Amino acid sequence: MNTCAPPLVDQLQPLPLTATTPGSTARRRVLAVGLIGPGRVGSALLAQLRAAQPRLARDAGLDLRLCGVAASKRMWLDCDDPELRVGLGSGAERAQIWRPGNLDEFAAHVTGDDGRHALLIDCSANDAVAERYADWLAAGIHVVTPNKLAGSGPLQRWHAIRAACANGGARFRYEATVCAGLPIVQTLRDLLDTGDELLAIDGMFSGTLAWLCNRHDGNHPFSTLVREAHALGYTEPDPRNDLSGMDVARKLVILAREAGWPLSLEEVDVQSLVPPELAALSPEAFMQRLPELDAPMASQLAAARAGGGVLRHVASLDRHGHASVKLVVLPAAHTFAHTRLTDNIVQFTTRRYCDNPLVVQGPGAGPEVTAAGVFTDLLRIAESLGVRA
Amino acid sequence: MNTCAPPLVDQLQPLPLTATTPGSTARRRVLAVGLIGPGRVGSALLAQLRAAQPRLARDAGLDLRLCGVAASKRMWLDCDDPELRVGLGSGAERAQIWRPGNLDEFAAHVTGDDGRHALLIDCSANDAVAERYADWLAAGIHVVTPNKLAGSGPLQRWHAIRAACANGGARFRYEATVCAGLPIVQTLRDLLDTGDELLAIDGMFSGTLAWLCNRHDGNHPFSTLVREAHALGYTEPDPRNDLSGMDVARKLVILAREAGWPLSLEEVDVQSLVPPELAALSPEAFMQRLPELDAPMASQLAAARAGGGVLRHVASLDRHGHASVKLVVLPAAHTFAHTRLTDNIVQFTTRRYCDNPLVVQGPGAGPEVTAAGVFTDLLRIAESLGVRA
Known part of the structure; x- marks a missing residue:
């Protein structure tokens, strides 16, 4: 396993945000998403999410808001500040700002202060990220990862993660840690x-x-x-x-x-x-x-x-x-x-x-099927969300 | 396929109801369940639900309330009426009343009038039951079935069922219609x-x-x-x-x-x-x-x-x-x-x-694995429930 995927943020397209459009479903849900680790799997996932956004909004009443991407040294943050907004003629464009990589600032940005549902996706292979899961979960932030380090690492950390889920109600999912996109963890x-x-x-x-x-x-x-x-x-x-x-x-x-x-x-x-x-x-x-x-x-x-x-x-x-x-x-x-x-x-x-x-x-390997396993976890979490801002 | 499983209601044990006990999870959810068709699969499912109730209440914050069982000619209804309550020394016992089989009355009983989440499970192989799915779903009642008649029957009925789900927000799931408990429909x-x-x-x-x-x-x-x-x-x-x-x-x-x-x-x-x-x-x-x-x-x-x-x-x-x-x-x-x-x-x-x-x-066949496929669908629906009475 690579210790850290190369940061590809510079090559990423800006992430289009879903405009909230009325759909046919009774329940509309918003899920704010932040991606850590835009390597091969992370980049494949971003492409899948981007392609699926309109369909999920229309058919599933799910507004996926991609709020940022963090690599090891830099992070990109979506920004609401009208002063920073990039005006390209349509109301959907928002500002994108760059900052030095900082997991605390990143998580706070994705979570916001409006009680939204937030999800952090860890596509890094970085133990320092796994070290943060328990805190994020305890704060009500859902976590999804194809990174095996938490699930197979120190038992004490594992127990802390489980306890944070049980107490805080946030969910930790990791289907793609075992055989990528094959339905293994869910089947068990x-x-x-x-x-x-x-x-x-x-x-x-x-x-x-x-x-x-x-x-x-x-x-x-x-x-x-x-x-x-x-x-x-x-x-x-x-x-x-x-x-x-x-x-x-x-x-x-x-x-x-x-x-x-x-x-x-x-x-x-x-x-x-x-x-x-x-x-x-x-x-x-x-x-x-x-x-x-x-x-x-x-x-x-x-x-x-x-x-x-x-x-x-x-x-x-x-x-x-x-x-x-x-x-x-x-x-x-x-x-x-x-x-x-x-x-x-x-x-x-x-x-x-x-x-x-x-x-x-x-x-049981490959960026596209691994990303799909992560995406499936995201959808399971989205299904379980109540209707909130 | 049998046209109708033999009614086994007479041999059923009374269904213990879960007392709502405080658990460690942040979200508590109640799901009222009615079973139609207590044949081989239905009976296996009742046994699985009964065995799982305490664990689900404790670990998943899910109170499964089994409200009744309907066979073709008779139905058993759990009853709140203190006049009818069977007192056996503990507060958990409730009345059980028998009525001639009537799907309208059965659905109304499971749904109640308190805004609870309700689920009807059709383990019959009866087309007349499948004929009712769309109305139930439109009324917000979730439906789960191993019965292939709706999924493979007239397209007009199928479209009505899909439309009822889209409009009412209730969910129709049928994993066990294909290869029993194997993860096929969900994987697709x-x-x-x-x-x-x-x-x-x-x-x-x-x-x-x-x-x-x-x-x-x-x-x-x-x-x-x-x-x-x-x-x-x-x-x-x-x-x-x-x-x-x-x-x-x-x-x-x-x-x-x-x-x-x-x-x-x-x-x-x-x-x-x-x-x-x-x-x-x-x-x-x-x-x-x-x-x-x-x-x-x-x-x-x-x-x-x-x-x-x-x-x-x-x-x-x-x-x-x-x-x-x-x-x-x-x-x-x-x-x-x-x-x-x-x-x-x-x-x-x-x-x-x-x-x-x-x-x-x-x-891909057998009462226990088929019932487990139905149970999995029930759990997916339960995961998606907001916290209500």
Whole structure:
């Protein structure tokens, strides 16, 4: 994961604001939105929101007011001040002002002082932003994020976030933290909220590792496949960030906590595909020594095949909250043996879905589908809003 | 589909009412619920609601008030009248009165005259109930149903229901009409609401037909498999109700309308597996003549295998709104060739999910999972409620 997406604010178009137009729905709601982190996902989200504004206003009675965008060093703020207003002939234009980046000022600007509903969207990958969620939620500001740091980070912070939601009534949603736009967190939530009992979650949460396992058929050394995935842009710039399994482990922690187990990242039994002696090398040195992965991977594949099975990289959570991320041997007829190359797949085994689990499958990465997962969370929050200014 | 589930009201336990207890959440909401059709799904739903009441009151600030159950001939009404109250020592007991079944009286009872939020759940399979949805919605009563008759019935009625929702602000939800508790309608809704563009829906919406196709490997005549499925309870009492493909077609119509195509059931290109000469027989006579299906099914299977493919019963909707339900030949590596025996599967191909579609898979029938789909709809409506008496 990048530590911080490059600020693209300079390249952003001004955000058109929805004029409040009378629609056919009985309920009109206004939601003030601020975006933190205009990187690839954030920019895709802005484009989606901009395209959807007229339709949401007309069909859903929802006025989305995009009030600002904050990058790490600068932020853009929509401004009501008539002195600053940019007059372009129509009443809809408003002023846009630039300021040095400041999360406190940004949140205060989006929240306003008129009792409006406010939502902050964190598309950064910045722990300092996650550190603010609890305060924002306690102040009644909804928070949506594809950022895994809060959901899989320190338990104390997680509990503070949950407590802030329970006490303040603001909502924290994070569907896109697990498999981007696929309906995973919501599906788990619905199973539990309707009284089902979770017995297990098993899945392939990394498109990169799924692709490598799918392609690893003995005809090519594993290192060749890693280089190919790297060249195709399927891996992170440093492939060890995929091969270590830690990103997968974070997703599993998020699902475990959703299911009520206060799991820590450290408690996940993670089998890294990176040998310890290669973990501390520079990225370039690691890529040169990649072939050292070939022999152990080839022998694991041979062992799997000897038993008629396939080798897959699987994250598993059992009914006791035990979590693991590792290469496992599965029967050739297993659902996980038949996924499309880079697909993610998540399988929920519950009391109701016991003999046959509930399975969701599809692409689990990419700016557009990740942004759509964030957008879905925004819409869920909007549905729950009462009519206020 | 049964025309009307047998009334089980006599066997129902009295419904405990939630005492309003202070919880930790800031928002408390009350939702008055009336259930129509206490058959297998309705009874499972009552059990789920009863079990969830204390948790919802405590954790979600939601007081579910079960106000009555209506079967075709009788209805049970919860009653506030102290004269009728059944005193059993605790303040929580209330009177229960019996009346002849009357939908008008039932709806008025659930709605009350105190401005409460009211929800009617239709678990009947009765067209006369679907005929009332538009009026209820126009009056502000939310409606949830697993009953496919409104969603796949006359377009005029469908449009009246949509208009009633748009004008009155009440919500009509029907997740469980398609694949029971699997997240299908909501997933489609989210894709569209976030601005994605639907290119195709393909699926196997019948567990019965999926099972028959999965088992039809040339080792047993098709009729033997139908008899086995019938004996296992996988088929309707008259298997022609599955083999005709009409139930699958109804699900496809519901999804098409959700996607914005005003499709009629008559417009779906449905290939029935029942030859015309067997369509009008008595169920007993049909079962005797079942072997007449064997030769045509065997020849279709042989043709599929000659090309290295598999035979599957697939419902498809394309980007132009054209809908079909038929046996198709698929490559052996196709996702639909690797489902578990009775699983449903639905594949959404969209602009964003184009190379690899979004797939949801799992059991798509059964009272418990169907009831859970209804319950999920109820929770979505509850989330959208403002705080009122």
